[in-house]
Amino acid sequence: MAPEPSAAAAARGASSPFAEYEAEDGSYDGTLLETDATRTFGHTNFATESSGRKSVRLDSTGQYVEFTSAGSTNSIVVRNSIPDAPGGGGQDKTLSLYADGAFVQKLDLSSKHSWLYGSTDDPEGLTNNPGGDARRLFDESHALLDKTYPEGTTFRLQRDAGDDAAYYVVDLIDLEQVAPPASKPAECTSITEYGAVPDDGKDDTDAIQAAVTADQNGEIDCVWIPAGQWRQEQKILTDDPLNRGQYNQVGISDVTIRGAGMWHSQLYTLTAPQDAGGINHPHEGNFGFDIDDNTKISDIAIFGSGTIRGGEGNAEGGVGLNGRFGKNTKISNVWIEHANVATWVGRDYSNIPELWGPGDGLEFTGMRIRNTYADGINFTNGTRNSSVTDSSFRNTGDDSLAVWASTYVKDPSVDVGHDNVFSNNTIQLPWRANGIAVYGGYGNRIENNLVYDTMNYPGIMLA
CATH class of the missing domain: 2.160.20.10 (Single-stranded right-handed beta-helix, Pectin lyase-like)
Known part of the structure; x- marks a missing residue:
C-alpha cells in the first residue's frame, strides 16, 4: 500500500521523513469504524476523529491490523485510542508488534493525554472527569526499533495475551528511517x-x-x-x-x-x-x-x-x-x-x-x-x-x-x-x-x- 498523502500532492505539504499508512487501507481482522453521515463531533465517535474518517477497532485476542512498508524503517508511530480509566486519568496498556510474522516487541500505549469530556465548544469548558460526551479520543505511541527493516516488510499490530485494554482503535501508523544520533559539534x-x-x-x-x-x-x-x-x-x-x-x-x-x-x-x-x-x-x-x-x-x-x-x-x-x-x-x-x-x-x-x-x-x-x-x-x-x-x-x-x-x-x-x-x-x-x-x-x-x-x-x- 502507498503512504499518505499521495505522490500527486508532493508539491504541497511538508516533505516529511516518515510515510503514513492508514489502518483501513491495510489488512485487518477487526471492526472497520466509519463516521456518521453528518460527521457529528463530540459524542465519542472514533471515526469522526480518524484520518480519512475511518479506523479499525480490535476487540478480542488475535485481532490485528497489518501494513506493508514502502521503504526501510527503524521506527514506528501508532495513532491509537484505548479507554480512559474508569475514574479518569488514563491508563497504560500494551499492543504487540510483529514484522514478517516474527514478534518484535510490545508497544506502550497510554490514554493519559486523551479523553476530554463535555459538549461545549468553550476551549476551557472541558474536563478530564469521565461522563457524557467525549472528544480528543486519540493519542500516539512511538518507538525506535532495534534494527532497520527493509522495504516490503509486513508489520502487524496484534492484540495478544496480556494486551488487555477493553479495546484498541488503530487509526494510522508512521514509519520512518531515523538517522543515528548526531555527534557533538566541536564548538558546543x-x-x-x-x-x-x-x-x-x-x-x-x-x-x-x-x-x-x-x-x-x-x-x-x-x-x-x-x-x-x-x-x-x-x-x-x-x-x-x-x-x-x-x-x-x-x-x-x-x-x-x-x-x-x-x-x-x-x-x-x-x-x-x-x-x-x-x-x-x-x-x-x-x-x-x-x-x-x-x-x-x-x-x-x-x-x-x-x-x-x-x-x-x-x-x-x-x-x-x-x-x-x-x-x-x-x-x-x-x-x-x-x-x-x-x-x-x-x-x-x-x-x-x-x-x-x-x-x-x-x-x-x-x-x-x-x-x-x-x-x-x-x-x-x-x-x-x-x-x-x-x-x-x-x-x-x-x-x-x-x-x-x-x-x-x-x-x-x-x-x-x-x-x-x-x-x-x-x-x-x-x-x-x-x-x-x-x-x-x-x-x-x-x-x-x-x-x-x-x-x-x-x-x-x-x-
Missing part, C-alpha cells in the same frame, strides 16, 4: 558538563539552565543536548534581576541549543504545570524554553505533561516554546507533544513594557507538532516577516497555524502581524478550530499547504 558544550545525567529519571533542569546561562553570558558558544531522555521540571528562562511583575517574564537571548536529533535528544516532564511551582506563570508551563531574542534551537524533542487546556482546579497544559522571540530566532527540527500550545510567539506589551518588541524575521522549519490542547504555532503580538515551512501538525486543539493581530501591543494602529508566510506544511486532524487562521494584519501568505480532516472548523479561516 554538553549539558553533562553541568551535571545532567541521561535516562536516570532525575530532574536535569538545573544543569540545562546552567548551560544555557553560560552560553547567554558568552562563556560557551553552544549548548549540546546529547542523545538520551532528560527530565525537565522548570522552564528554561532568564531570571529577571529586577523581579518585575508577579511572575518572571524574561526569556533567553543569544543562545544556540543543538541536539542529536528529535528521536534521540528528548526533554520530558512528569509534573503538571500548575503543580511545578516555578517562577514563571503556570500557564507557560514547566517545560521547554522562554525565548526573548536571537535564539537557535534544533534537533530535539519536548514532551509536556499536559492533559487539558485549562479550567477546573487551575489546571494548565503548558507551552513548549514561548516568549518575545525577538529577531534572528530560528527553530528547526523540534518535536513538541502534549503541550497546551506548542509555540506561542509574542508577549503582551504590559509584560514589562521596556522589553516589548514583536517577533521579526523568525524561521520555523521541520517542526513536528502533535497532540496539543490548543494552538500549534501562533504568531501574535505584532509578529512580522516570519515563516513556518516544511512542518507537520497533527491533532492540535486550536489553530495549527495562526497569525493573530491582537491588540495587546504597544500601538495597535501599527503593531499588527504582517508579511508572515506559512508554506509547505501538512496539517491533519485539528480536533478543535482551524487548520490555518489569519486574524487581521496584512501581507500574510498561505502557500502550498495540505490541510485535511478538520473536525468542526474550516481548513483555512481568514478573519
